[in-house]
Amino acid sequence: MTQRISKYQRFKMMNPILQFFKFIYLSIKIMIVVAGGHGGTRKVD
Amino acid sequence: MSKIVVLGAGISGHVAASHLRRKLSKEHEVVVVSPNSNYQWIPSNIWVGIGRMKSKQVLFPLAPLYKKKGITYKQAKAITFHPEGDAKESKPYVLSEYVFGDKKGTTEKITYDYLINATGPKLNFEATEGLIPGENKVYSVCTYGHAEHAWEGLNAVIQKLKSGEKAKILIGTGHGKATCQGAAFEYILNVEQELRRHDVRDNAEITWISNEYHLGDFGMDGMLMSYHGMTMKSSEMVEMIFEDRGIKWILGAGVNKIEDGIAHYENLDGEFKNETYDFAMLIPAFSGHGFKAYDKNNNDITEKLFKGFMIVDADYSSKPYEEWTVQDWPETYQNPNYKNIFAPGIAFAPPHAISQPRQSKNGTAISPSPPRTGMPSGITAKLVADNIIDSIKSGKESLHHKGSLGNMGAACIASAGYGMTQGSGVSITTYPIVPDYKKYPKTQGRQLGKTFGEIGLAGHWLKLALHYAFIYKAKMRPFWWLIPE
Numbered sequence: 001m002t003q004r005i006s007k008y009q010r011f012k013m014m015n016p017i018l019q020f021f022k023f024i025y026l027s028i029k030i031m032i033v034v035a036g037g038h039g040g041t042r043k044v045d
Numbered sequence: 046m047s048k049i050v051v052l053g054a055g056i057s058g059h060v061a062a063s064h065l066r067r068k069l070s071k072e073h074e075v076v077v078v079s080p081n082s083n084y085q086w087i088p089s090n091i092w093v094g095i096g097r098m099k100s101k102q103v104l105f106p107l108a109p110l111y112k113k114k115g116i117t118y119k120q121a122k123a124i125t126f127h128p129e130g131d132a133k134e135s136k137p138y139v140l141s142e143y144v145f146g147d148k149k150g151t152t153e154k155i156t157y158d159y160l161i162n163a164t165g166p167k168l169n170f171e172a173t174e175g176l177i178p179g180e181n182k183v184y185s186v187c188t189y190g191h192a193e194h195a196w197e198g199l200n201a202v203i204q205k206l207k208s209g210e211k212a213k214i215l216i217g218t219g220h221g222k223a224t225c226q227g228a229a230f231e232y233i234l235n236v237e238q239e240l241r242r243h244d245v246r247d248n249a250e251i252t253w254i255s256n257e258y259h260l261g262d263f264g265m266d267g268m269l270m271s272y273h274g275m276t277m278k279s280s281e282m283v284e285m286i287f288e289d290r291g292i293k294w295i296l297g298a299g300v301n302k303i304e305d306g307i308a309h310y311e312n313l314d315g316e317f318k319n320e321t322y323d324f325a326m327l328i329p330a331f332s333g334h335g336f337k338a339y340d341k342n343n344n345d346i347t348e349k350l351f352k353g354f355m356i357v358d359a360d361y362s363s364k365p366y367e368e369w370t371v372q373d374w375p376e377t378y379q380n381p382n383y384k385n386i387f388a389p390g391i392a393f394a395p396p397h398a399i400s401q402p403r404q405s406k407n408g409t410a411i412s413p414s415p416p417r418t419g420m421p422s423g424i425t426a427k428l429v430a431d432n433i434i435d436s437i438k439s440g441k442e443s444l445h446h447k448g449s450l451g452n453m454g455a456a457c458i459a460s461a462g463y464g465m466t467q468g469s470g471v472s473i474t475t476y477p478i479v480p481d482y483k484k485y486p487k488t489q490g491r492q493l494g495k496t497f498g499e500i501g502l503a504g505h506w507l508k509l510a511l512h513y514a515f516i517y518k519a520k521m522r523p524f525w526w527l528i529p530e
């Protein structure tokens with residue numbers, strides 16, 4: 001096992017308070033990507 | 046009055062049926078034909094496969110819901126397609142065979158005005174000799190039944206490890222052309238975390254085996270993504286996670302035969318090798334269901350409807366990887382020969398792969414087939430339903446709703462371990478799903494910012510929140526339609 005994720009990084013990844021804000025941030029960011037819409041690619045006009 | 050028949054009640058079939066029913070008045074009939082009496086939220090099968098969720102938490106019976114909502118449900122499987130009817134039946138129909146109840150074994154010509162083929166993939170275990178879920182110590186998590194079985198197998202290994210024995214665990218793809226690497230990726234990380242939870246991690250060797258050329262290819266040609274303000278390749282991110290978790294990997298492997306505890310594979314160098322294991326979970330190849338189609342004179346017209354999966358408005362002309370474009374990908378999922386037939390979700394035939402195709406020195410194809418995950422399956426089903434609704438309401442064909450995988454984003458929240466405080470998830474979004482190398486030439490075909498990755502506890506909460514939200518939506522509870530696909 002090689003420690004590729006530092007202890008500090010892991011602390012940030014697993015800290016419930018920090019991760020709560022991350023949860024809100026990710027939810028919004030994902031909504032933007034997902035609700036950002038979709039469409040065709042073969043526009044001829 | 047129109048009759049819309051939906052084949053399949055997976056993510057895409059159920060999404061299409063529920064939107065059709067909500068938006069069409071009761072004079073129009075919505076019929077769902079599906080052999081499985083339950084709706085299953087497949088993404089959570091990963092947690093069933095590690096014993097952290099029970100099957101009943103990921104499924105619910107369809108019949109009571111459909112009865113309540115005014116959707117006709119036939120627990121049957123489609124067998125043959127007759128888009129022109131036949132000598133006796135003037136309307137187009139699908140010959141279907143009931144699989145349950147009094148009518149079990151009997152067939153019915155189910156006529157339609159519009160047909161949505163949402164039958165997803167056939168889990169083609171037969172394509173790999175010896176790859177039989179639950180036999181030869183190899184398992185699958187592709188259905189809740191398989192996942193339950195996988196947990197039994199994994200639990201037996203955990204007990205063995207607890208008694209001090211060593212064990213080898215192999216997880217990945219079970220065929221040179223398999224797809225759905227993301228599901229296997231989730232499973233390997235969940236298994237690894239469970240072994241740590243049971244304090245037996247040190248006794249186990251865990252190996253990833255995959256037909257991908259690079260780690261993190263996921264059948265999507267890999268990704269260049271934003272990660273903590275840096276630009277990172279998905280291969281680097283997955284390598285970081287695997288190394289950190291002590292997971293080994295074998296890439297470019299086309300598994301071709303399974304014996305009890307031995308996976309045989311060919312690699313891109315043309316070498317034939319094998320890997321032993323005590324527990325394996327390998328995703329099988331996905332294929333079409335092998336449906337046949339006939340015209341009104343009973344002539345075989347299968348090639349007008351199927352190319353393995355169903356033919357839609359894609360560009361199927363064969364061209365080299367360098368000439369692939371996003372324009373090859375379908376926009377409306379309409380069959381070009383029979384305009385009242387559509388195929389969203391996994392049921393449509395993709396024009397080609399997304400990942401660069403590769404062959405071994407012996408000419409064996411070893412590279413991922415294109416994945417079609419839950420979100421695009423839901424989005425394509427909804428746009429098909431919307432076009433049918435518009436066509437019915439306006440009395441003429443309407444194809445305003447479009448959604449190419451080359452102009453659509455997707456979120457993939459890969460579980461990396463279960464637990465409210467110890468869980469983890471790798472949250473990845475990608476835009477577009479199919480890389481547009483012309484539009485985004487410097488960032489591997491994707492828009493940075495909209496293509497990003499995150500690792501941490503929030504990912505687990507997100508995946509769990511999605512589990513509850515999508516089951517709520519599928520149960521068509523109040524305001525279900527506000528939850529996006």
Ligand SMILES: Cc1cc2nc3c(=O)[nH]c(=O)nc-3n(C[C@H](O)[C@H](O)[C@H](O)COP(=O)(O)OP(=O)(O)OC[C@H]3O[C@@H](n4cnc5c(N)ncnc54)[C@H](O)[C@@H]3O)c2cc1C
Nearest residue numbers: 053054055056057087088122123164165228390391418419
């Ligand atoms: C283990 C696993 C984990 C996954 N995790 C994720 C994830 O985290 N996120 C994500 O976005 N995607 C995920 N996916 C992918 C996702 O599950 C699929 O994209 C999605 O299920 C495809 O939906 P579908 O409706 O096209 O096909 P399916 O869900 O396969 O549905 C097909 C339906 O057709 C029915 N059917 C089959 N044969 C017939 C017939 N002859 N006649 C009538 N009906 C028939 C079946 O019973 C079923 O109801 C995962 C997949 C797996 C296997």
